[in-house]
Amino acid sequence: MTAKARRPIGVFDSGVGGLTVVRALMDRLPFEDIIYFGDTARVPYGVKSVATIRAFSRQIVEFLLQHEVKALVVACNTISAVALEQVRELAGDIPVIGVIEAGAQAAVKVSKNHEIGVIATSTTINSNAYAREIHRLMPDARVYSQACPLFVPLVEEGWVDHPVTRLTAEEYLKTVLEEHVDTLVLGCTHYPLIKPLLTEVTGGRVELVDSALTTAEATAEVLAGLNLLNPQRGAPEYRYYVTDIPLKFQTIGERFLGRSIRDLEMVKLG
Amino acid sequence: MTAKARRPIGVFDSGVGGLTVVRALMDRLPFEDIIYFGDTARVPYGVKSVATIRAFSRQIVEFLLQHEVKALVVACNTISAVALEQVRELAGDIPVIGVIEAGAQAAVKVSKNHEIGVIATSTTINSNAYAREIHRLMPDARVYSQACPLFVPLVEEGWVDHPVTRLTAEEYLKTVLEEHVDTLVLGCTHYPLIKPLLTEVTGGRVELVDSALTTAEATAEVLAGLNLLNPQRGAPEYRYYVTDIPLKFQTIGERFLGRSIRDLEMVKLG
Incomplete structure (x- = not known):
């Protein structure tokens, strides 16, 4: 071996x-x-x-x-x-x-109320892959997904701590946060770079699952x-x-x- | 023929x-x-x-x-x-x-004070192609360029009239507007879709050159x-x-x- x-x-x-x-x-x-x-x-x-x-x-x-x-x-x-x-x-x-299987596994380990949010690119969200994988591991989970196509260009612009990114995050996360999720999967490799900003926007009320880790x-x-x-x-x-x-x-x-x-x-x- | x-x-x-x-x-x-x-x-x-x-x-x-x-x-x-x-x-x-030759020609026709702003993608700005073409047609012109890489994804997200796009435009255009340009070339085919917003952000003080037209x-x-x-x-x-x-x-x-x-x-x- x-x-x-x-x-x-x-x-x-x-x-x-x-x-x-x-x-x-x-x-x-x-x-x-x-x-x-x-x-x-x-x-x-x-x-x-x-x-x-x-x-x-x-x-x-x-x-x-x-x-x-x-x-x-x-x-x-x-x-x-x-x-x-x-x-x-x-x-x-x-x-x-x-990354998706790994992220889904981590999410079901972390979530206490089984309400899980997922943010990712449009294609990832439309594929429903996270929701499918989370449901396989935790059949009673409720998954709320949100495509955040602007996060990638914002990170590549280097605006990781910028009012524009904060405003964008507030808009994208509004619906997901209204659903009282206790866990949010960062379903895109660019998102770990805005983790501090996302923690701030979510008011520290949700656990962020970093798919890289x-x-x-x-x-x-x-x-x-x-x-x-x-x-x-x-x-x-x-x-x-x-x-x-x-x-x-x-x-x-x-x-x-x-x-x-x-x-x-x-x-x-x- | x-x-x-x-x-x-x-x-x-x-x-x-x-x-x-x-x-x-x-x-x-x-x-x-x-x-x-x-x-x-x-x-x-x-x-x-x-x-x-x-x-x-x-x-x-x-x-x-x-x-x-x-x-x-x-x-x-x-x-x-x-x-x-x-x-x-x-x-x-x-x-x-x-598009660049056409846009540069239109810009030198429009500009009265020969101070011309150009906004475009990073590669277009870095190529210096607009400035070169404008100078060829109007040797005394002063050209101020600004890369605006977020405008394309913002337009593709459909946020053509959105606070995030307005804030982004204000940030991108700040330096160019301080130079008192009277003409702004929209050096990217996506930008005509945010023309109303750009007119607003520039306070109607500059002529926008639409490269499509x-x-x-x-x-x-x-x-x-x-x-x-x-x-x-x-x-x-x-x-x-x-x-x-x-x-x-x-x-x-x-x-x-x-x-x-x-x-x-x-x-x-x-």
């Missing part, structure tokens, strides 16, 4: 957002090598059709499988929402951890269960592949990752 | 925004057939690298040339900013009309000059090609076009 355990974890996303999951993985599993793939040339996925998202995801998964990863972490909520089964089929016996935790559990944790306790290797390197990539990427990005390579898909 | 004159005009954009240009063309040139191409699977371009935008633009132009268009209208400011020369090379003797006008002039206006005065044909048809495509598209979208086809590029 150890030869396989030394392989890297493959993490992928439609863009840079998944770097919040990489950051959580680095903290939780500091001895694991990680290969990240971000489809920055075609980002965002959250406003595109299911067929297109599946076609793009297939290309990314094939790329990561060629790099002999020992596990696949679907850091993108949109991909997890509409293409997880397809990723599992392509992955064969390689374990696949999806829960996914790192789920990944640790899966690797431990399969005896795939890296036995080598040396300095880990991190590699980043993207389909485009736009002007502000480094700045935005490092804001998500919380450290500098080295070993960055641009590749062409499709 | 008439056989060629009967061919359609090709209009293209990174997504649906260019439909504001199509709408202006339909009004200005009601007897022309139009083929529209929107790269909705890879939209937006405004945050991507120059190399990637050029590669994508080449694919679109080749597609439209295969459809025997008599002219190419680059409705996307970002493509006009960084790939116009390449489009002209590919087009050969087919005339190419770019100016591009339609420039196209009419070019076609007339080359004797390429369609001599047939029947009902025109409109065809729309896109690379993805997401959930809200019809709703958003028709908001831009101001009429229903028929003859829509999804194609694969690259």
Whole structure:
């Protein structure tokens, strides 16, 4: 088993957002090598059709499988929402951890009154994937969903603590908060960056479930269960592949990752 | 010349925004057939690298040339900013009309004090294409540019008359307005939809140059000059090609076009 355990974890996303999951993985599993793939040339996925998202995801998964990863972490909520089964089929016996399953598990653990809110991109919300997964784990749960398409561009603009973002959050969360949810799932990898603002807007009355942290935790559990944790306790290797390197990539990427990005390579898909 | 004159005009954009240009063309040139191409699977371009935008633009132009268009209208400011020369090379003797040249021409006609503001996406602003073109036409002009990356997602969210959009506009326009510009170029095809709000925020003190209208006008002039206006005065044909048809495509598209979208086809590029 150890030869396989030394392989890297493959993490992928439609863009840079998944770097919040990489950051959580680095903290939780500091001895694991990680290969990240971000489809920055075609980002965002959250406003595109299911067929297109599946076609793009297939290309990314094939790329990561060629790099002999020992596990696949679907850091993108949109991909997890509409293409997880397809990723599992392509992955064969390689374990696949999806942000939505991880987030739903964490939400049902946290919620006391079984009233759970979910915020995410339009495609994730429309897929109903969070509600389905939460109901599977907690059949009497009531799930209130809200698409928040402006949060991603607001975070990418760097307005993580800005009156415009606060006003937007108040508008988006109004209906969900009226339903007395005690738990709110941040169903998009960009949202952890506005956690302080969301805590403020929700008046501290709800528990925020950060999908990056829960996914790192789920990944640790899966690797431990399969005896795939890296036995080598040396300095880990991190590699980043993207389909485009736009002007502000480094700045935005490092804001998500919380450290500098080295070993960055641009590749062409499709 | 008439056989060629009967061919359609090709209009293209990174997504649906260019439909504001199509709408202006339909009004200005009601007897022309139009083929529209929107790269909705890879939209937006405004945050991507120059190399990637050029590669994508080449694919679109080749597609439209295969459809025997008599002219190419680059409705996307970002493509006009960084790939116009390449489009002209590919087009050969087919005339190419770019939104930026058209917008710059209109701005220098309108401005009295030669202080001109330009708002657009990050890539368009960073390319400096508007400032360069305005200076070419009016060497003593002073150009003040401001990237407004949130306007596109705000328009696509439908918040065209919303406190969040007003607050965002106030923030973006603060510096430009302090410079006492008398003209403001709307350097993105999405912006005409928030023209009333921008008029309000600028207190009616500046003339707004709508790139959709100016591009339609420039196209009419070019076609007339080359004797390429369609001599047939029947009902025109409109065809729309896109690379993805997401959930809200019809709703958003028709908001831009101001009429229903028929003859829509999804194609694969690259």
